[in-house]
Amino acid sequence: MNATPTALSLLNRVFGYPAFRGHQEAVIDRVTQGGDALVLMPTGGGKSLCYQIPALLRDGCGVVVSPLIALMQDQVAALNELGIAATFLNSSLTGPEAYRVEQDFLAGRLQLLYVAPERLLTPRFLELLERARVALFAIDEAHCVSQWGHDFRPEYLGLSALHERFPDIPRIALTATADAQTRREIRERLQLEAAQEFVSSFDRPNIRYTIVEKADARRQLLRFLQDHAGEAGIVYCGTRKKVDDLAASLAAEGHAALPYHAGLPQEDRRRHQERFLREDGIVMVATIAFGMGIDKPDVRFVAHLDLPRSIEGYYQETGRAGRDGEAAEAWMAWGLQDVAAQRRFIEESEAGEQHKRVGHAKLDALLGLVEAASCRRVALLGYFGEASGPCGNCDNCIEPPTLWDGTEAARKALSAVFRTGQRFGAGHVIDVLLGKPTEKVTQWGHDQLAVFGIGAELEGRPGDDKRWRSVIRQMAVRGWLAVDHDAYGALRLTEAARPVLRGEVQVMLREQAARRGKEKRARRAVEGLAQGDEALFDRLRNWRRQTALVHNVPAYVILHDATLRNIAGARPATLAELGEIAGIGATKLERYGAEIVAVVTECPPRLESKPPL
Numbered sequence: 024m025n026a027t028p029t030a031l032s033l034l035n036r037v038f039g040y041p042a043f044r045g046h047q048e049a050v051i052d053r054v055t056q057g058g059d060a061l062v063l064m065p066t067g068g069g070k071s072l073c074y075q076i077p078a079l080l081r082d083g084c085g086v087v088v089s090p091l092i093a094l095m096q097d098q099v100a101a102l103n104e105l106g107i108a109a110t111f112l113n114s115s116l117t118g119p120e121a122y123r124v125e126q127d128f129l130a131g132r133l134q135l136l137y138v139a140p141e142r143l144l145t146p147r148f149l150e151l152l153e154r155a156r157v158a159l160f161a162i163d164e165a166h167c168v169s170q171w172g173h174d175f176r177p178e179y180l181g182l183s184a185l186h187e188r189f190p191d192i193p194r195i196a197l198t199a200t201a202d203a204q205t206r207r208e209i210r211e212r213l214q215l216e217a218a219q220e221f222v223s224s225f226d227r228p229n230i231r232y233t234i235v236e237k238a239d240a241r242r243q244l245l246r247f248l249q250d251h252a253g254e255a256g257i258v259y260c261g262t263r264k265k266v267d268d269l270a271a272s273l274a275a276e277g278h279a280a281l282p283y284h285a286g287l288p289q290e291d292r293r294r295h296q297e298r299f300l301r302e303d304g305i306v307m308v309a310t311i312a313f314g315m316g317i318d319k320p321d322v323r324f325v326a327h328l329d330l331p332r333s334i335e336g337y338y339q340e341t342g343r344a345g346r347d348g349e350a351a352e353a354w355m356a357w358g359l360q361d362v363a364a365q366r367r368f369i370e371e372s373e374a375g376e377q378h379k380r381v382g383h384a385k386l387d388a389l390l391g392l393v394e395a396a397s398c399r400r401v402a403l404l405g406y407f408g409e410a411s412g413p414c415g416n417c418d419n420c421i422e423p424p425t426l427w428d429g430t431e432a433a434r435k436a437l438s439a440v441f442r443t444g445q446r447f448g449a450g451h452v453i454d455v456l457l458g459k460p461t462e463k464v465t466q467w468g469h470d471q472l473a474v475f476g477i478g479a480e481l482e483g484r485p486g487d488d489k490r491w492r493s494v495i496r497q498m499a500v501r502g503w504l505a506v507d508h509d510a511y512g513a514l515r516l517t518e519a520a521r522p523v524l525r526g527e528v529q530v531m532l533r534e535q536a537a538r539r540g541k542e543k544r545a546r547r548a549v550e551g552l553a554q555g556d557e558a559l560f561d562r563l564r565n566w567r568r569q570t571a572l573v574h575n576v577p578a579y580v581i582l583h584d585a586t587l588r589n590i591a592g593a594r595p596a597t598l599a600e601l602g603e604i605a606g607i608g609a610t611k612l613e614r615y616g617a618e619i620v621a622v623v624t625e626c627p628p629r630l631e632s633k634p635p636l
Contacts, residue, residue: 030055030076037079037105039608044069046221050195054159055080057193059218061165061209065227066199066342067320071098074161074195075135079107083156084133088140089163090176090315093296095137097318100576102135106610109135112142129155140178149188157192160185164315165196166335168212169205179212186214194218200225200339202407225338225407229345230353232399233418234392237358240328241269245276247326247354253304254323259340261329261364263310269328270308283309300577303568314340320347320579326354330361333385334392334406347585357393362386376511384506387449391496395419396426396533429532430523432481432494433503437524439474440504440514443467448512453478453491497532498523552591559626560591566622570615581615582606594623 030051034040043051046062047069053060054077064070078085089095095111102109110133112124127133128151142148167176185194196213210216235243244258258273260266263284273280279302281295299305300319307313311331325344331337337355345351369382388406395402399417404410413420439452454461455469458476469475478486481494495514498504503520507513522528552560564578564587571578586606595601598616602609607616 029080033076033079034072036609037107038072039604039606039611041605043072045223047072050221051076051080053219053221054193054195057191059193059215060195061206061215061218061220062195062197063201063206063221063225064197064199064223065225066339067227067346067348068199068223070163070197070199073197074159075102075107077193077195078135078158078161081158083158084128084131085135085158085161086143086152087135087137087161087163088143088182089137090139090167090179092139093300094163094315094318095139097300097577097580099135099137101318101580104574104576104580104611104614105608107135108133109137111137112148113137113139125151131156140176140182144178144181144184149184152189157189160189160192160194162194162196162213164198165209165213166198166201166205169201169208183212183214199342200335200407202335205335225404225409226400226411227342227345228414228416229348230341230351231416231418232341232353232403234355234357234399235418237356237361240356240358241272243356244269244326244328245273247324247352248273248278248306251324251352255299255304255319255321256306256324256326257314257322257340257343258306258308258326258328259331260308260310261361265328266308266310273306273308278306279304280306280308283307283313285310285312301571303578311336311340314343317343318346318579319343319577321349321584322346322351323349324352324354326356328356330355330357330365330393331389332365332382334389334403335385337389337392338403338407347583349585355393362390380512383512387496387499387506391499394493394497394533396424396497396531425534426531427534428529429481429494429497430526430528430530432478432532433498433523433530434526435474435477436491436494436498437503437516437520439478441516441524442472442474443469445515446510446513449492449495449514452495452514453488456491457486457488494532498530552588555628556591556594559594559623560587562622562626563587563590563619566618570618582611590619590623595620596624 030048031043034043045064045068050060050062050073054074062070062073064073074085074087092113092115095113099109099111110124110127112121116124128136138148162182168179168182169175194213194215196209196215196218198209201209206220210218237243258269260269263286266282266284270280270282281298283292283295295307296313299307322344325341327337327340331340341353344353365386366383369379369386372379374382392399392402392406396419398413398420400414401411435456436452439456443452443455451463454464455472455475456478458479460470464470478491480486481490495504499506502517503523505515505517507515516524523530567578567581567587571581574581583606586604589604589606590601593600593604595604598612598620601607601616601620602612
């Protein structure tokens with residue numbers, strides 16, 4: 024069976040898109056035919072279609088495991104706007120409402136049902152599944168199953184029961200971010216060993232990455248926000264107190280800023296999230312408690328005022344910007360105090376030694392990214408095993424940092440790692456380089472090695488722990504040193520280190536205290552509107568805002584900004600012409616087409632530029 028023609032017709036007619044992107048078509052074909060799939064696709068890459076279309080093609084109802092009530096509600100609202108029979112079953116429903124959903128599910132009146140993992144695993148719901156016709160199981164945010172991940176949710180561990188109790192129903196696990204270790208854990212814990220894996224590019228070319236060292240972080244943030252006045256964005260902070268203080272400070276400066284963290288009353292969190300989703304230009308100041316499952320497509324920036332905990336977390340959080348494909352910015356300010364706080368958090372946690380080693384390794388990988396002297400995107404994608412070239416759209420590409428010749432420093436570091444037996448972590452190696460006769464150094468006789476004390480100076484300047492850590496981190500991110508997590512973080516030389524050790528290549532390292540100039544405004548990833556079409560775009564946005572209020576849904580559920588831009592540029596005068604616009608499916612054309620065409624035709628025509636006399 025080849026589901027592609029039917030799948031394509033659904034894509035055109037229901038969702039209003041002319042063609043599939045990336046691996047979408049292959050994933051849909053796999054699941055439609057009854058096969059399991061593990062899908063890694065970046066935020067905004069169209070993961071939802073990978074299970075929504077198979078659910079419409081297969082007999083029965085697609086059951087979607089989703090971790091957050093807000094995410095379920097947004098996706099269901101969007102599907103209902105497309106004319107799809109979808110709903111959710113969660114704690115926000117009353118008893119009678121939940122009963123009606125269950126009866127609709129059993130009667131086959133639903134095409135998609137969203138449910139939280141906690142509810143899915145209850146005996147009552149499992150018994151319900153036995154009696155219903157289930158088309159597929161979709162496990163969204165599948166990285167939540169990984170205990171090494173940044174969003175671990177213990178309730179996800181029980182989802183292996185789906186394979187055990189319903190072995191003939193296809194399952195599709197989806198996530199926007201997972202390194203090789205997390206992917207292995209997803210397969211093992213969800214019993215997806217036989218699943219076909221689809222890994223899309225992790226690149227989000229419309230996002231500009233900028234990382235600065237803290238000087239006056241609040242002032243730096245305010246300068247950054249000047250270029251984003253009136254735009255929606257998220258600012259992440261490390262503590263609840265910092266969130267509250269910064270939100271108040273930004274509000275005093277005239278920004279529409281709201282706080283969000285787990286310490287706020289639930290009603291305040293709900294109200295603030297609702298405003299962020301439904302209003303334009305809200306700046307959400309939050310801890311990492313905010314963001315998973317946020318589908319708002321027009322978030323124009325994500326800023327970090329403290330260091331994230333891992334590259335996975337950074338990628339997931341920054342990926343909430345620019346879901347619509349238009350230009351967005353990921354901006355971070357970090358300082359050495361952030362590093363100390365992160366290391367203290369890892370060491371003081373109640374996790375086992377293996378978890379702590381992995382935590383330190385993930386932090387070191389993130390520090391390699393923030394200290395990278397070359398393209399940020401190359402380092403970011405390289406962490407996920409994806410090779411790329413310089414992007415031209417990050418701070419290091421646009422304004423290259425100050426570099427210094429670290430060839431001899433790199434050789435000294437490699438020599439110290441090798442002479443100490445490639446069995447010690449960075450701290451011990453640095454003690455040897457600096458000539459510190461610690462108990463551990465003397466115990467192993469490393470104070471007698473020729474490399475003892477050879478790093479007391481770096482390029483004529485006093486060497487210190489921080490500078491050497493920077494050297495070693497930058498060498499690790501370039502692949503010359505590897506960290507053995509199973510050997511207590513021991514540093515090992517890689518094959519690529521040989522020419523460096525022999526002095527055959529010049530090593531240029533990033534200056535630790537490099538200062539950045541004012542960041543340049545991000546380029547738009549799509550062509551902007553012609554001057555005469557801006558008024559029409561504004562009118563369309565106003566129509567959308569009013570329509571969303573009537574339907575009680577976020578504005579982007581009606582139509583995305585990108586679709587409105589296309590309408591403003593094409594100026595369709597008939598329903599047939601409007602139907603050719605990407606993002607206008609059959610239901611939206613029937614429901615809103617006449618109103619949209621009226622807005623277009625009532626707008627004054629664009630002024631064509633006159634040729635010179």
